[in-house]
Each structure stands twice: as structure tokens, then as C-alpha cells.
Amino acid sequence: MAEPVLKVENLYSERDERVLFDGLCFEVGAGEVLQIEGQNGSGKTTLLRILSGLSRNYEGELYWRGEPMDEVVDEYRQALLYFGHLPGVKATLTPQENLGWYAALQPGTDSASIDAALRQVGLAGYEDVPCHMLSAGQHRRVSLARLYLSQASLWILDEPFTAIDKKGVAQKEQLILRHAAAGGTVILTTHHELHLDGLRRLNLDQLAGTS
Amino acid sequence: MSEIATNEPARRRGPTAVGVFRAALKRDLLLAFRSKSDLVNPLIFFLMVATLFPLGVSPEPGFLALLAPGLVWVAALLATLLSMDSLFRADFEDGTLEQALLSPQPLILIVLARVLAHWIMTGLPLTLMAPLLGLMLFLPAEGMGGLMLSLLLGTPTLSLIGAIGAALTVGLRKGGVLISLLVLPLYIPVLIFGSGAVQAAVTGLPLAGYLALLGAMLALGVVLAPLAIGAALRISVSG
Numbered sequence: 001m002a003e004p005v006l007k008v009e010n011l012y013s014e015r016d017e018r019v020l021f022d023g024l025c026f027e028v029g030a031g032e033v034l035q036i037e038g039q040n041g042s043g044k045t046t047l048l049r050i051l052s053g054l055s056r057n058y059e060g061e062l063y064w065r066g067e068p069m070d071e072v073v074d075e076y077r078q079a080l081l082y083f084g085h086l087p088g089v090k091a092t093l094t095p096q097e098n099l100g101w102y103a104a105l106q107p108g109t110d111s112a113s114i115d116a117a118l119r120q121v122g123l124a125g126y127e128d129v130p131c132h133m134l135s136a137g138q139h140r141r142v143s144l145a146r147l148y149l150s151q152a153s154l155w156i157l158d159e160p161f162t163a164i165d166k167k168g169v170a171q172k173e174q175l176i177l178r179h180a181a182a183g184g185t186v187i188l189t190t191h192h193e194l195h196l197d198g199l200r201r202l203n204l205d206q207l208a209g210t211s
Numbered sequence: 212m213s214e215i216a217t218n219e220p221a222r223r224r225g226p227t228a229v230g231v232f233r234a235a236l237k238r239d240l241l242l243a244f245r246s247k248s249d250l251v252n253p254l255i256f257f258l259m260v261a262t263l264f265p266l267g268v269s270p271e272p273g274f275l276a277l278l279a280p281g282l283v284w285v286a287a288l289l290a291t292l293l294s295m296d297s298l299f300r301a302d303f304e305d306g307t308l309e310q311a312l313l314s315p316q317p318l319i320l321i322v323l324a325r326v327l328a329h330w331i332m333t334g335l336p337l338t339l340m341a342p343l344l345g346l347m348l349f350l351p352a353e354g355m356g357g358l359m360l361s362l363l364l365g366t367p368t369l370s371l372i373g374a375i376g377a378a379l380t381v382g383l384r385k386g387g388v389l390i391s392l393l394v395l396p397l398y399i400p401v402l403i404f405g406s407g408a409v410q411a412a413v414t415g416l417p418l419a420g421y422l423a424l425l426g427a428m429l430a431l432g433v434v435l436a437p438l439a440i441g442a443a444l445r446i447s448v449s450g
Binding site: 052053054055056057074077078080082084085086087088089090091092093097100101102104105106130 | 230231234235238241242245246301304305306307309310311312313314315316448449450
């Protein structure tokens with residue numbers, strides 16, 4: 001395998017004096033899809049927040065393309081798309097306005113492609129409806145439309161399929177596969193059974209041997 | 212400076228710093244307009260103080276005129292403080308804040324736009340309403356100019372300082388009390404020089420010194436507060 005895109009060494013994290021993982025080491029390369037598994041409370045979200053750079057409550061080393069994370073934070077943020085538990089969608093804004101904001105933030109995002117992204121997630125015709133009038137699933141879809149907009153190479157997705165219907169899930173799986181095939185990297189957690197070829201799994205339950 | 216700001220991101224085919232600031236400001240103003248009740252709240256508070264004070268203490272014009280400079284300033288300060296707690300709360304709860312922290316754009320621009328939007332929605336209306344309150348409290352006409360100018364320079368500083376407190380407490384369930392404790396000591400110099408400017412205007416003394424000090428505090432705030440706010444937000448989200 002070529003040089004890993006993201007490398008994690010000896011990661012240690014605890015929450016409320018409970019060790020979530022200790023000595024966690026793994027790496028992901030370009031074109032790989034890594035699924036983080038584990039029961040509720042096993043630290044999946046914590047791990048993803050650490051990887052994205054949101055959480056600092058850890059010990060250990062993170063490397064982005066071989067460089068220590070602290071030194072390449074700007075490049076890392078440009079290459080990263082983080083999709084968290086919170087959708088990051090403003091309820092009083094319309095889907096179009098919400099995505100317009102992300103287009104303004106992300107370098108290389110083509111603002112003209114917002115409509116196309118909304119069509120892709122099945123929100124055509126809802127462009128001008130305030131998001132609080134949408135259903136929970138549609139609300140998530142507004143946020144998922146970011147996947148179509150983004151040119152980030154690393155996707156970190158925390159439960160991306162929550163409240164999404166079956167057809168939508170199949171579509172997102174295809175999207176993830178396409179992203180990986182194009183040389184992108186995906187790290188995700190989900191309780192859905194994924195039907196992806198070449199999926200790698202990392203189980204956090206086996207690692208938390210100290211509890 | 213502007214050349215660096217526009218060239219650097221253009222090389223990465225990205226939005227310029229000015230573009231990000233404008234997009235952030237536009238979005239924040241739009242958000243504020245869509246939730247109007249939050250906007251009106253501090254203004255009503257401001258007006259209520261001026262209405263109730265003469266009823267509660269004394270409607271005697273000479274007495275009120277004496278208190279008016281300080282009273283209008285205290286009311287403006289508390290009205291600003293009242294609106295501070297919600298500054299980052301909605302963003303924190305719906306996840307847009309963590310997305311902003313992860314964006315490759317400089318956080319200080321996004322933060323500065325947010326504070327500017329907050330000032331346009333609270334500080335500026337308070338400043339514009341102040342002469343009305345001055346009138347209700349029998350502030351002599353000579354003091355009006357000083358009142359407006361001191362508020363114009365002072366309320367942005369209040370917004371900037373308050374935003375630091377809001378950023379520090381946004382991760383806490385009940386940050387309301389803590390934010391007051393954190394921020395009030397820093398508000399005191401602004402209050403002293405602000406109401407001092409109005410007093411000076413009423414008595415016919417030169418204003419320039421007071422306004423220069425308020426301006427200096429504002430300049431310091433514009434430069435340093437966004438850094439503190441950004442760092443505080445990162446800590447709050449990390450926790």
C-alpha cells in the first residue's frame with residue numbers, strides 16, 4: 001500500500017474516568033473505506049471527533065500524509081469533510097441558503113452546483129422552504145448534500161444514514177463507493193449493514209479491554 | 212494587506228478573505244432577521260428601564276436630568292448583556308459552529324462577522340434609540356451628541372467583550388449567570404468613560420478625551436477579541 005493518508009498511533013482517550021481506547025493504532029489509505037464499529041458508548045463518536053480535530057481530549061499521535069497533524073492543520077481542514085451527529089443546518093434558512101454558506105467556506109466549491117446537489121439528495125422543489133418545515137429525514141439530507149458539493153478527499157461520517165430511507169441509503173453507499181474509487185478516503189460509523197466491496201472494519205469493543 | 216488577503220486564497224482557487232467575511236455577515240444578518248423576537252427583546256428592555264425609572268424613583272425633571280447619562284448607559288450595557296448569551300448558542304446546538312471551526316477559512320473572520328452582525332442588530336438600534344430615552348429622562352439637549360457618539364463607540368466594544376464570555380460559556384447548559392460574572396468587570400471601563408462622555412457633554416466640557424479612550428478600547432477589542440473568541444469557541448466545542 002502507498003503512504004497512508006491518515007495514520008493514528010497510540011491513541012488514548014477516556015471519558016468520565018472510563019478508558020475508551022488505549023494504544024489504538026490504525027491507518028487508512030487513499031481509496032479506502034473504514035467502518036468504525038462498536039456498541040453504544042464504545043467511543044465511536046469520540047474517535048471521529050478526535051480525528052476531525054474537534055476534540056483535544058486525547059493522547060497519542062495523528063499524522064496526515066506523513067506529517068504530524070499540528071503542523072498541517074490548514075491543509076488537513078481543506079481536505080476534510082466532517083459530518084457529525086448534529087446536522088449543521090440552520091432551521092430558519094432554506095436548503096439553498098444553508099448550502100450557500102458551506103460553498104462560501106470551502107475552497108474549490110462551485111456555488112452553481114448547489115442546485116444539482118439538492119436534486120441529488122431528492123430535495124428538488126424544496127430549495128426555498130425553510131428547513132424547519134422539512135421532515136427529519138429531509139433535514140439530514142440537506143446536510144448530506146454537502147457530500148455532493150465537497151471536493152474534500154477525506155470524509156469522516158458519523159452515522160450518516162440516520163433518518164434516511166432505504167433508497168437514500170443505497171444512493172449514499174454508491175456515493176461512498178464512487179468517492180473511494182476516485183481515490184478518496186472515507187471513515188464512517190453506522191448501525192446499518194453496509195454492502196460495500198473492500199470495506200475495512202475497526203471494532204472498538206475488542207480494544208477496550210481495560211473496562 | 213488587502214493584496215495578501217486576496218492573493219493567498221485565490222491561489223488555492225478558494226473564496227477570498229473578504230468574500231468569506233461578506234458571506235458570513237450576510238448569513239448572520241439573514242438569521243437575525245428571521246428570528247425577530249430575539250432582536251426586539253433588548254430594545255424593549257432598554258425602553259422599559261427608561262419608562263419605569265421615573266415611575267419608581269421620581270418624575271422630577273431636575274433629578275432625572277442628573278441621573279440620565281449614567282442611567283441610559285447602564286440600560287444600554289445591560290440590554291447588550293441580555294442579548295449576549297444567545298450569540299453562539301444556536302450555532303452550537305445545531306452543529307454549524309463545529310462546521311465553522313473545521314472550515315479552512317480563518318475563524319477570526321467568521322467570528323468578527325458574527326459580532327458585527329450582533330452589533331448591527333442590538334448596539335446600533337440602541338444607539339439610535341438613545342436620544343428618545345434621553346428625552347424621556349430630561350437629558351439636556353447639549354448632552355445628546357455626546358450620548359450618541361459615546362454609544363456609537365462603546366456598544367461595539369460591549370459586543371466584542373460579551374462575545375468572549377458567550378464563547379467561553381456556550382458549552383455549558385446554564386451559562387447565563389457565568390457570562391455576566393465574566394464579562395461585567397470588563398464592561399466597567401466602557402461604562403465609566405461612556406457615561407463620563409455624556410456628563411462632559413452636558414456640562415459643556417470637551418469630549419475628545421473620553422471619545423479617544425472609547426475609540427482606543429474599540430480598536431483594541433477589534434484586534435484582540437476575535438482571537439480570544441476563536442480560542443474560547445475551540446475549547447467549548449472540544450469539551
